[in-house]
Amino acid sequence: MTHAVAVGARAPDLALPALVETADCPRVIAFVHRWHPGADGAALRAELRGLGAELVVVSGTGVWAFGPDDHAERVALLSPRQLATVGARFGVSGRGEAVFVVDEHGLVRIAHRSDAGLAGGLADAIAAAAQAMLADSAPAGMLDRREWNLAALVSGFAFVFLTGCKPRDRAQREAPVEAAALPEGLAIELDVNGKVRALRVDPRASLLDTLRERLGLTGTKKGCDMGQCGACTVLLDGERMLSCLTLAAMAQGKKIVTIEGLAQGDELHPMQRAFVERDGLQCGYCTPGQIMSAVGMLAEAGDRQLTDAEVRHGMSGNLCRCGAYPNIVAAIQSSRPGRP
Amino acid sequence: MQPFTYVRARTVDEAVAAAGSDTRFVAGGTTLVDLMRLEVMTPRTIVDISGLPLDAIEEGPTGLRVGALARNSAVARDPRVRARYPVLAQALESGASPQLRNMATVGGNLLQRTRCSYFRDGVSACNKRAPGTGCAAFDGYHRMHAVLGGSEHCIAAHPSDMAVALLALDAIVHVRGPLATRTVPIADLFLLPKDTPHVEHTIGANELIVHVDLPATPFAAHSRYVKVRDRSEFAFALASAAVAFELRSGRVGEARIALGGVGTRPWRAREAEAVLAGQPPSPELVKKASAAALEGARPRKDNAFKVELARRTVARAFEELLVAQDAKDGGGAR
Ligand SMILES: Cc1cc2nc3c(=O)[nH]c(=O)nc-3n(C[C@H](O)[C@H](O)[C@H](O)COP(=O)(O)OP(=O)(O)OC[C@H]3O[C@@H](n4cnc5c(N)ncnc54)[C@H](O)[C@@H]3O)c2cc1C
Ligand code: FES
Ligand code: FES
Numbered sequence: 001m002t003h004a005v006a007v008g009a010r011a012p013d014l015a016l017p018a019l020v021e022t023a024d025c026p027r028v029i030a031f032v033h034r035w036h037p038g039a040d041g042a043a044l045r046a047e048l049r050g051l052g053a054e055l056v057v058v059s060g061t062g063v064w065a066f067g068p069d070d071h072a073e074r075v076a077l078l079s080p081r082q083l084a085t086v087g088a089r090f091g092v093s094g095r096g097e098a099v100f101v102v103d104e105h106g107l108v109r110i111a112h113r114s115d116a117g118l119a120g121g122l123a124d125a126i127a128a129a130a131q132a133m134l135a136d137s138a139p140a141g142m143l144d145r146r147e148w149n150l151a152a153l154v155s156g157f158a159f160v161f162l163t164g165c166k167p168r169d170r171a172q173r174e175a176p177v178e179a180a181a182l183p184e185g186l187a188i189e190l191d192v193n194g195k196v197r198a199l200r201v202d203p204r205a206s207l208l209d210t211l212r213e214r215l216g217l218t219g220t221k222k223g224c225d226m227g228q229c230g231a232c233t234v235l236l237d238g239e240r241m242l243s244c245l246t247l248a249a250m251a252q253g254k255k256i257v258t259i260e261g262l263a264q265g266d267e268l269h270p271m272q273r274a275f276v277e278r279d280g281l282q283c284g285y286c287t288p289g290q291i292m293s294a295v296g297m298l299a300e301a302g303d304r305q306l307t308d309a310e311v312r313h314g315m316s317g318n319l320c321r322c323g324a325y326p327n328i329v330a331a332i333q334s335s336r337p338g339r340p
Numbered sequence: 341m342q343p344f345t346y347v348r349a350r351t352v353d354e355a356v357a358a359a360g361s362d363t364r365f366v367a368g369g370t371t372l373v374d375l376m377r378l379e380v381m382t383p384r385t386i387v388d389i390s391g392l393p394l395d396a397i398e399e400g401p402t403g404l405r406v407g408a409l410a411r412n413s414a415v416a417r418d419p420r421v422r423a424r425y426p427v428l429a430q431a432l433e434s435g436a437s438p439q440l441r442n443m444a445t446v447g448g449n450l451l452q453r454t455r456c457s458y459f460r461d462g463v464s465a466c467n468k469r470a471p472g473t474g475c476a477a478f479d480g481y482h483r484m485h486a487v488l489g490g491s492e493h494c495i496a497a498h499p500s501d502m503a504v505a506l507l508a509l510d511a512i513v514h515v516r517g518p519l520a521t522r523t524v525p526i527a528d529l530f531l532l533p534k535d536t537p538h539v540e541h542t543i544g545a546n547e548l549i550v551h552v553d554l555p556a557t558p559f560a561a562h563s564r565y566v567k568v569r570d571r572s573e574f575a576f577a578l579a580s581a582a583v584a585f586e587l588r589s590g591r592v593g594e595a596r597i598a599l600g601g602v603g604t605r606p607w608r609a610r611e612a613e614a615v616l617a618g619q620p621p622s623p624e625l626v627k628k629a630s631a632a633a634l635e636g637a638r639p640r641k642d643n644a645f646k647v648e649l650a651r652r653t654v655a656r657a658f659e660e661l662l663v664a665q666d667a668k669d670g671g672g673a674r
Binding site: 186202203204206225226227230233239240241242245246247249250253293296297300312313314315316317318 | 341343344345346348366368369370373374376377378386388390391413436437438439440442443573574
């Protein structure tokens with residue numbers, strides 16, 4: 001017998017011992033007939049990063065676990081009977097395929113089943129699920145779609161609906177699979193947004209690439225990769241610097257804050273809120289860098305109130321191809337209490 | 341980027357011991373990481389000196405002593421620097437961007453490399469990057485290139501603003517080598533390209549800059565930096581001038597004039613200084629001095645404008661200093 005799994009209900013237990021350690025992670029659970037890692041690896045990683053989730057694929061080739069920064073790992077090989085049993089718990093049977101998004105509390109947020117199998121690849125199905133979630137997640141009347149997109153942009157995207165894995169679990173899962181293969185992989189520790197992450201990096205790795213590609217923090221943007229645009233601005237020990245010209249190894253021992261680290265839970269940082277309220281962006285690509293730079297600039301200014309001319313001078317390291325400068329200045333000036 | 345070994349130095353001795361011909365120190369990384377990514381610089385080993393305790397700005401035996409790892413932003417905002425060596429604060433403030441100034445160090449700024457696009461592109465003929473291959477700038481686009489100090493082998497301009505100010509301040513660079521510490525007057529630090537444009541300065545590969553002394557000269561506090569560029573922020577100089585002089589009973593005493601953006605090295609204009617010495621300041625005198633500063637310039641088709649631009653930049657810096665002086669003692673005025 002199979003029965004459907006309802007959105008909002010507790011997800012059934014997969015009952016696979018190898019997965020217990022990551023139980024606090026948001027998770028995408030996919031039922032696919034035959035799946036091999038590698039087929040759509042890069043696209044999958046990108047979708048998973050967007051969701052801040054890990055993926056569990058239950059298939060005839062085994063049960064695979066897959067984080068945004070890990071290689072897929074086969075955690076179990078199920079017999080056809082075991083497979084049918086697990087599938088039945090989720091209401092998937094016969095030729096059916098399905099994708100479920102389960103949040104960190106174990107509740108089903110999206111359930112997408114198809115008796116005829118998923119059209120397109122797994123990455124497409126997950127993208128569609130993410131899309132559905134985006135449309136879903138704005139409480140009615142609070143944010144319209146554009147505002148929601150703005151909020152997502154200025155906050156580095158993913159946290160809005162999934163809080164991401166607990167640091168302890170992430171650290172464990174991030175056991176240096178990729179870089180272990182490098183003869184000269186450097187073991188480093190980075191303190192990012194208050195969490196210490198241990199990883200192995202190529203000595204050539206920039207802090208920017210490490211944040212984006214290894215730690216899944218894609219809020220920090222790469223514009224020029226040569227110090228000329230400011231899109232990659234982060235705070236190191238409270239000072240704004242460029243992550244593209246900083247080697248990851250050189251950032252050890254410093255407190256790194258990225259755009260993802262500004263908000264306090266669901267409460268946007270005043271600078272983020274100001275950019276949303278004053279429409280301090282157009283395409284949004286330069287925005288995380290603008291916001292980090294603005295936060296750094298105000299810290300440098302201390303109590304001193306800056307004139308508009310000083311703000312323009314102080315923000316000269318951040319280029320905006322869309323020319324959103326007037327609103328950027330207005331946003332920064334409005335971010336401080338006591339200003340209109 | 342070519343692979344390299346990363347070494348983190350815990351002490352100055354360790355840094356010096358780890359250095360060698362295939363090695364580079366990395367401080368802020370804003371020149372080195374950039375040029376390594378472009379594969380213009382390809383050291384086998386990089387020695388990270390950013391953790392060394394060389395970032396102090398303190399009173400030294402002859403004036404202020406600035407550590408080699410003091411950040412450009414920290415030096416620029418230091419109240420002692422602003423009051424006693426305003427030209428230095430102004431030059432630093434005019435360079436790069438706030439983020440870059442937070443990363444860039446005094447030592448790294450001194451040894452930054454040219455922004456010549458043929459040097460940076462990694463493929464063009466360039467005697468500086470690949471000795472003996474020629475110089476693509478001569479027949480190429482050389483609007484940003486030098487009009488002073490070029491040779492038939494290289495006309496790349498030196499990009500540093502800070503070094504120009506240090507030249508006007510008679511700064512002394514302290515260098516630690518494997519055997520001893522030595523001092524290099526800033527005027528002896530940078531080399532003309534001649535027929536070895538790849539050799540840019542007199543600091544050895546295994547020598548570490550540890551600090552820079554700023555002597556308390558009578559003209560240091562009465563100094564100014566003026567930089568002209570294509571946009572008002574975040575651009576290298578087309579022409580810049582660091583001017584410092586002492587005014588004694590209505591006459592110019594000792595004076596320093598240094599130019600940026602126009603020379604193959606930070607350019608000290610001694611002829612112009614000589615014109616000023618002992619004379620009462622007047623518009624004619626300023627004109628004579630700024631003309632002397634560009635004596636011997638060898639402009640080419642795209643950069644001929646720099647000659648007149650640099651003259652006017654010198655004149656403006658001088659006049660602004662006089663105005664500041666009139667408006668009362670002048671020292672420290674911005
Ligand atoms: C986009 C951009 C714009 C810029 N605009 C300007 C500008 O307008 N004006 C300007 O003046 N500069 C400008 N710069 C250059 C910038 O000032 C330099 O890159 C910076 O000062 C270099 O300092 P660093 O500490 O980052 O050096 P690093 O990159 O760490 O080192 C540079 C070189 O110096 C050597 N070195 C460093 N420290 C020592 C030491 N203590 N002893 C011996 N050798 C040492 C290194 O081995 C390396 O070869 C710009 C740079 C960029 C990327
Ligand atoms: S990506 Fe770092 S400054 Fe452009
Ligand atoms: S908003 Fe598009 S680049 Fe700034």
